Amino acid sequence: MIEVQALSKSYGGRIALADVSLVVPPGSIFGLVGPRGSGKSTLLKILATLTRPSAGDALVAGASIVDEPLRVRRQVGYLPRDFGVYPEQTCAEYIAFFAACYGVPPKARAALAEDLLQLVDLYHRRDTPSDRLTPAMRRRLGIARVLAHDPQVLLLDEPMAELDPRAHVEMRTLLKELSSMGKTILLTAPNMAQIQDLCTHAATIQAGQITLAGPLEVVLAVRPPHRTIAVKFLGDARLAINLIKSAAGVVDVQMPGEPDASSGAPATIALLKELRVTFDGAYADASALLRSLMHNGVQVVSFAEEN
Amino acid sequence: MRAPNLNLPTFELSPIFVKEMAGRMRSARAYTILTVYLGIAGGLSVLLYMVSLWGSTRTVVTSGAVGSVIFYFLVGMQVLLVGFVAPSLTAGAISVERENKTFDALRATPLTAAQIVRAKLISGLGFTLLLLFATLPLFSLAFLLGGVEPRELIIALCAVFASACLYTSLGLYISARSKTTLGATLGTYALVTGIVIGIPLAALVGASTVRLTLSGSGPATLLADLFDVASTLAISLSPVGAIVASQNVFNTTGELWTITAKLAGGGFALTLPAPFLILTGVYLLASAALYRLTVRHVARIAQE
Structure with a gap:
């Protein structure tokens, strides 16, 4: 579903990614583990076509991120680690707005927003201004937002960040549910412990280089969680x-x-x-x-x- | 009975435009601006009317003069409104997205940089035009009293509309370049102040200095005349200057669309477009250029 081919990215003289190659199988939950500054967020931004690679390419659902960025965007739902909402919009309006941005027909938007809010357990908050949600609820709203155009691939940058243990469990359950719906999920995490009960595949990244990649059992055998x-x-x-x-x-x-x-x-x-x-x-x-x-x-x- | 399917083409407004307008109209700020502005403009127009009639016998002539005073007062208010409000509507349009961390999510959608910038520009301009149209009923008072010709309205509307276009696109451009909304807002206001006040002031001071320095005849007079023409062109780049200069030309020569400058003591003449036409043309071209630059900058963020 995602095929990263010798991808590199440098900012001036600083190398953020060095010749990264990776394959994310369809339907998998793929965890990319590495400390802050290791290049995992940069990789996700490149795959979401928000940043251009310095070299290399990647195919997302068969579309090249370099040559067909608009096609990639229709297949991908990207959730940054830190993301904001529009305070003037309610939760339902927030989803409907992004659905409109992705070209969902006007008549379908309201029902879609309700369905997605139900999926992430925020239906009871549909009329709440989006900036009045707790961090955990906001992250679930973010997940609902990236699903607005029914993408095949979800790119989630540290979806568990700053969540309390209960919210962790809820997020894990939600991501597993999305995987069972056929979505391919590539997510990042700072350590193995966060992904060991969730992912089917994993890779470790250090200083912009993939050091280990494969099915979770194989990766855990070499590099157990902290x-x-x-x-x-x-x-x-x-x-x-x-x-x-x-x-x-x-x-x-x-x-x-x-x-x-x-x-x-x-x-x-x-x-x-x-x-x-x-x-x-x-x-x-x-x-x-x-x-x-x-x-x-x-x-x-x-x-x-x-x- | 089922309605017939006419297969009419569907037209949909940009979601960003709808979001921006909805957000703006939901806030108390929009209604406060509208109420305060209409209150001041309407109240002062009535006050002007009362003062103008104070102690004078009411004739058709005085009524026309009062109408003219009210008309130009309202035009001045429009220019002020555009100068104060238009930049604030777009100066935070893109920098706020960055500050609130909503820009990445927006850029990840299939919307192009041009679509994002255009929607934000039209939204800012739309609200400015809404404010301008809201004052039109006040103009009816001036027309009721007479003394104002429709041609004067054309001059004023062109200058005000072109100013609104320039200030909103300037605000948007600076917003795209600036890291903070505060910086973008201050930068935009500084530039707008320079355009509205700085340009005509510099032109007037320059023209007076050159006139004094080059008093005489022959080539010196021609040079001074040419500098006068240049000053007129510079004054035309300010909305107040363009409206006043166009009105003067219209009152003295009856020409609406052109001005004729006599050079070297009337030896030969130079015909130029009227100041308000120069302003409209230059401002609209500058707006288009700023729009293009903003689109290019927003698109370039992806190359970083």
Whole structure:
């Protein structure tokens, strides 16, 4: 459904995407995982034809993003991470407005808006001004908006961002429902944990390059979702913290008893020290981290994932 | 009984135009502007009428003079209205979309940059024209009293309409270029002030200075005359200047469409379009150019 072919994008001298190739199968929920600034939002913008690639091309539902951007736009529903609404419009009007922008006939718009609001569980809010919704409701309204022209492909930039746990579950259920309706969904997330119960396929992106891609089970086997590694060691805590922070896949480092180990607080425990590392890397990255600690003189006593 | 299917072609307004107009007409601001403006214009027209009649015997002649005063007062109000309101209607049209983070969703639709810009321009212009048409009943007072010819109305309408086109397209262009709505609004007002006041002022000061410097005969007189013509053209680029100059020409020579400038002490003459025609032509061309530039800029955002 989506075929990205050697796509590159640079802004001046800064490379945002470097020779990215990717295949998103029809009907899949494809999670693109990477930290902020890794290039995942840029990739989605390019696929939505909002930004032109510096090199390469992509086919979305058979249409080239470079040569046939208008055809692509009719097949794609794009939801940015941060998006606004028009305060003067109610939820129903907001959907109807975008339906009109996509050429949905006037007579069909009101019914379509009601159907979509029912689908995202906002029907009871149809006459509420769109700017008075909670963040979770607004994101659901955004999902309804991207469905207004019945696209085959949905490009959702961090649809789970800033949602509370309950809203997470609701969003997950909604996206699965859309997938069962035959939509192909490409979404982004900052970590594996957000997509592991949702996606059928996944890819990881780092510094504008795809580092891993395939069916979710395969990706998870190589790079499980983020977890905590407890590291017990003897030696200089500051050195250990610096080494851990600079390693690939590390999200956060905490020293029990210290509010924020990453701030470089001096070690207060004389002998055995313990660090808890929030880790999102591949098994190979974890192995490299252990080697790095030992190589640099940190006497590791234990290095274990917590359940 | 079923209605016959006539297969008439369907016409639909741009969704952006409908959204902008609906949003505008729903806000209290639209009605406040309309009420305040009509209140001031109507109230002052009546006041002018009362003052003009104070102590004078009411004859056809005085009635005509009162009508003329009211007419030009209302034209002045129209020029002010267009100068104040038109830029504000479009100065935030695109920058607000960016600030509110709604622009990407809009650009992701199949609407082209030209369709987006055109809808926003027509919406801003439409509301300005609505305000202008709302004042037309007040003009009937001037026509009722006499002293105003339909040709004068043509001059005023052309100048005001062309000004509305220029200011709305200028606001839209600056809105597309500016990162913030505040910056776009301030920038547009600064430029409009320069056009309305700066150009005629500079032309008048320039003409007076050259006249004083080049007083004499022969080539110096020709140069000064040519500078006068240039000043007239410059004054024609301001709506107030164009209306006043066109009216003067019409009153003195009876010519509506052209002006004749005598050069080198009447040695030869130069015929030019009337100032209001120059203004209309230049403003409409500038509006078209600004529209094209805005479309190009909005389309170029996708290339970033």
